[in-house]
Amino acid sequence: MTETLKREEVVAARGIKVTFGAVKALDGADLVIHAGECIGLVGHNGAGKSTIVNVINGGLSPHDGSLSYSGSEIHGISAARANGVRCVFQELSLCPNLTVGENARIMHAELKGWNWRSRALSLVETQLRDIFPGHSIDCDLSIDDLSIAERQMVEIAISFAGIDQRPKLVILDEPTSSLDAGLAAQLMAYIRKFVREGGSVLLISHILGEILSTSDRIVVMKDGRVVADRVASEFTTRSLVEAMGNVVREQEFSRAASVRTGEPVLSMPPRRGHGLAFQAWRGEMIGLAGLGGHGQTEALLDLYLDRNSNWWPTRRGEIAFVAGDRSLNGTFPLWSILKNLSIASLGQLSTKRMVDRAREETLGAGWKQRIEIRTPDMGNRILSLSGGNQQKVLFARALATTASTVLMDDPMRGVDIGTKQEVYEILRSEAANGRTFIWYSTEMDEIRLCDRVYVFRDGAIAAELAGEEITEKNVLAASFSEGDAA
Amino acid sequence: MKLSSGTVRLIIPAASLVLLLAAVFYMQPRAMSYTGLNLLFNLAVPIALATIAQMLIMSVNDLDLSMGTFVSFCACVTATFLQTSPVLGILILLGAIAAYAVIGVVIHIRDLPSIVVTLGMSFVWGGLAVLILPSPGGNAPVWARWVMTAKPPLVPVAIVASILIAAVTHYIVMRSSFGVLMRGVGGNDRSVERAGWSVIGIRAATYALAGFFAILAGIALVGLTTSADANIALRYTLLSIAGVILGGGQFVGGKVSPIGAVIGALTLTLAGSFLSFMRISPDWQIGAQGAILIVVLALRLALNRLEKREKSQ
Numbered sequence: 132m133t134e135t136l137k138r139e140e141v142v143a144a145r146g147i148k149v150t151f152g153a154v155k156a157l158d159g160a161d162l163v164i165h166a167g168e169c170i171g172l173v174g175h176n177g178a179g180k181s182t183i184v185n186v187i188n189g190g191l192s193p194h195d196g197s198l199s200y201s202g203s204e205i206h207g208i209s210a211a212r213a214n215g216v217r218c219v220f221q222e223l224s225l226c227p228n229l230t231v232g233e234n235a236r237i238m239h240a241e242l243k244g245w246n247w248r249s250r251a252l253s254l255v256e257t258q259l260r261d262i263f264p265g266h267s268i269d270c271d272l273s274i275d276d277l278s279i280a281e282r283q284m285v286e287i288a289i290s291f292a293g294i295d296q297r298p299k300l301v302i303l304d305e306p307t308s309s310l311d312a313g314l315a316a317q318l319m320a321y322i323r324k325f326v327r328e329g330g331s332v333l334l335i336s337h338i339l340g341e342i343l344s345t346s347d348r349i350v351v352m353k354d355g356r357v358v359a360d361r362v363a364s365e366f367t368t369r370s371l372v373e374a375m376g377n378v379v380r381e382q383e384f385s386r387a388a389s390v391r392t393g394e395p396v397l398s399m400p401p402r403r404g405h406g407l408a409f410q411a412w413r414g415e416m417i418g419l420a421g422l423g424g425h426g427q428t429e430a431l432l433d434l435y436l437d438r439n440s441n442w443w444p445t446r447r448g449e450i451a452f453v454a455g456d457r458s459l460n461g462t463f464p465l466w467s468i469l470k471n472l473s474i475a476s477l478g479q480l481s482t483k484r485m486v487d488r489a490r491e492e493t494l495g496a497g498w499k500q501r502i503e504i505r506t507p508d509m510g511n512r513i514l515s516l517s518g519g520n521q522q523k524v525l526f527a528r529a530l531a532t533t534a535s536t537v538l539m540d541d542p543m544r545g546v547d548i549g550t551k552q553e554v555y556e557i558l559r560s561e562a563a564n565g566r567t568f569i570w571y572s573t574e575m576d577e578i579r580l581c582d583r584v585y586v587f588r589d590g591a592i593a594a595e596l597a598g599e600e601i602t603e604k605n606v607l608a609a610s611f612s613e614g615d616a617a
Numbered sequence: 618m619k620l621s622s623g624t625v626r627l628i629i630p631a632a633s634l635v636l637l638l639a640a641v642f643y644m645q646p647r648a649m650s651y652t653g654l655n656l657l658f659n660l661a662v663p664i665a666l667a668t669i670a671q672m673l674i675m676s677v678n679d680l681d682l683s684m685g686t687f688v689s690f691c692a693c694v695t696a697t698f699l700q701t702s703p704v705l706g707i708l709i710l711l712g713a714i715a716a717y718a719v720i721g722v723v724i725h726i727r728d729l730p731s732i733v734v735t736l737g738m739s740f741v742w743g744g745l746a747v748l749i750l751p752s753p754g755g756n757a758p759v760w761a762r763w764v765m766t767a768k769p770p771l772v773p774v775a776i777v778a779s780i781l782i783a784a785v786t787h788y789i790v791m792r793s794s795f796g797v798l799m800r801g802v803g804g805n806d807r808s809v810e811r812a813g814w815s816v817i818g819i820r821a822a823t824y825a826l827a828g829f830f831a832i833l834a835g836i837a838l839v840g841l842t843t844s845a846d847a848n849i850a851l852r853y854t855l856l857s858i859a860g861v862i863l864g865g866g867q868f869v870g871g872k873v874s875p876i877g878a879v880i881g882a883l884t885l886t887l888a889g890s891f892l893s894f895m896r897i898s899p900d901w902q903i904g905a906q907g908a909i910l911i912v913v914l915a916l917r918l919a920l921n922r923l924e925k926r927e928k929s930q
Contacts, residue, residue, distance in 0.1 A: 212813045226805045226871065228800055229871075233801070236797050237812050240813060240814070
């Protein structure tokens with residue numbers, strides 16, 4: 132312990148609080164990174180990993196708490212960069228239209244002056260050779276022409292490269308998500324070398340093997356707080372998964388024993404050539420779990436497009452879709468609540484291709500009562516409703532159709548708990564009436580409501596859990612891979 | 618050798634220019650001369666400059682719908698103030714460049730659609746042009762006239778100017794640090810911002826540079842026509858957009874090519890002459906010009922698709 136205290140603090144974030152509206156993204160999180168150590172950061176969806184990374188790299192200013200770089204309290208992106216903090220983001224953040232060398236120019240402002248092109252090229256090429264010996268990337272190509280793995284390699288190399296001064300802290304957010312096992316091993320070896328030479332690395336990964344073997348210290352986050360911060364050797368895969376989980380809040384649900392009759396209503400072969408196949412029977416409520424962005428939304432879209440042409444709407448929709456991002460692809464902000472509700476079922480509501488106003492209003496009144504949309508008048512603008520009530524309208528839009536299957540793409544983001552409970556009730560009763568629900572959710576409480584759960588990892592289904600097996604621990608264990616399987 | 622995607626994108630515009638030129642020469646062999654070439658491409662010089670200006674705006678994912686009226690305004694200033702009292706003329710044009718920079722900043726800060734802002738500005742520029750020159754008239758400055766009617770040995774001035782424009786803008790946009798940042802903003806402005814650059818500054822500079830090239834277009838146009846009119850260059854808005862797209866540029870993503878843009882402008886000018894040589898009546902010419910555009914763009918889409926398929930294999 133005395134040894135770590137002597138070391139220089141590269142970044143110290145203490146008691147950081149960040150709130151987005153009603154959601155507490157960070158609730159007093161502490162993260163101190165010293166020179167010459169690699170810290171592994173793990174946690175489930177919404178634990179606050181990305182938020183604390185954004186605070187450290189200067190992109191977000193904390194609402195409370197203190198943040199200092201090498202002892203001095205300054206804020207902002209340029210302050211973080213000046214103190215040698217570099218970040219490799221999960222979503223690729225290179226300019227796809229520029230060449231590798233040009234991207235290095237953008238990331239390294241020091242590369243100015245005459246002949247910067249050849250200097251940028253030699254910088255990236257040397258760094259790429261250092262990290263990934265034997266690579267075959269042509270640095271004159273534009274990023275567009277590279278494969279996903281090559282793009283990731285280039286971004287990592289650019290971040291580790293230094294001209295006047297080497298970076299002090301490199302944050303790697305899921306750096307191996309598109310690298311194969313060999314390249315990932317090369318990267319981990321380089322991280323160890325970088326750390327031995329006095330640099331620090333903050334490593335975020337869903338592959339626990341990587342975290343355990345590469346980090347000196349592991350920080351576990353949950354609900355915007357750091358719940359464990361110990362030397363890596365004290366953890367095992369098991370204890371890590373347990374630390375991430377929520378052992379106390381185990382609720383009991385009575386699940387109806389599902390009766391499978393006849394053919395599945397929806398099925399899909401194993402995705403990306405591995406993992407399990409997907410099947411859904413009538414009246415089932417199926418959860419798609421796993422870490423965010425591991426192929427759940429793509430799977431939903433594939434299921435949808437499988438039944439509906441991309442070009443021409445089918446006459447009778449068998450599948451309805453509830454979008455997750457309300458403002459992006461859910462509501463029509465200028466329309467009334469009623470119009471937002473009835474848009475998906477206009478076919479049934481019209482006679483001779485004209486919308487029957489009276490029937491539309493009956494439908495609206497019926498659903499208003501059934502799901503308790505809190506508004507005096509269904510003719511009001513949809514934006515006059517609270518977010519949760521808007522989401523209820525979107526649910527009603529899907530349920531008002533004749534569709535026998537409803538796909539839901541994490542629709543409960545940012546909805547208050549009371550509304551959630553109401554919607555859960557509606558879903559349960561609709562499922563009992565024979566509707567099938569396929570529900571991607573990032574929230575464990577919702578996943579536990581389902582009859583059956585498919586856990587996604589790296590774009591494929593990694594595990595299937597049914598009935599009593601659906602526990603937070605099992606879902607977590609399946610979302611994080613052991614290590615060797617990349 | 619593997620061709621970069623940038624080079625591939627230049628193939629179609631270059632090939633269509635050569636094809637059109639060959640067709641014109643076949644129908645009218647006398648065009649294959651110094652004077653003939655100069656006449657064919659004379660009017661391409663201002664269009665090429667306006668196309669470059671539009672391309673700069675498009676490289677940061679915006680679109681300038683005021684290009685035509687702005688070039689007209691510049692032409693009016695050139696034919697009046699710049700000719701009679703050069704200092705005042707230069708001041709007005711500098712003010713116009715500053716206005717462009719401000720437009721770029723406003724669009725970025727207020728997160729406005731560039732189409733709406735520039736469409737609004739087009740009425741401002743059009744109104745100013747009418748105020749300066751209520752009826753067609755004015756005189757071209759002697760130096761502008763001299764530049765546009767120069768007779769360099771061997772190669773006509775229109776060709777020399779086109780090559781010069783392409784070379785200079787290629788250096789600025791494709792080779793210089795500023796060009797990299799500008800295209801970087803078009804490609805992924807968040808990553809440019811995260812690297813510590815001022816995106817507002819880059820956008821302001823890009824708009825100012827576009828204003829500068831549009832002013833050159835106005836001066837070149839007056840140098841050719843010797844007088845100006847408030848509506849002289851209204852067609853340039855759509856011509857410049859078509860030129861950029863024809864030359865392999867894209868509406869979003871910072872994928873632009875200055876050489877391609879100049880080639881696109883030349884192709885568009887040549888398409889007009891080609892249709893005249895084919896004795897197609899002027900009533901049909903605009904439609905035929907559109908048909909040529911559609912064919913070239915369809916070819917490019919097919920090529921893109923081929924490229925994508927190769928990559929996914």
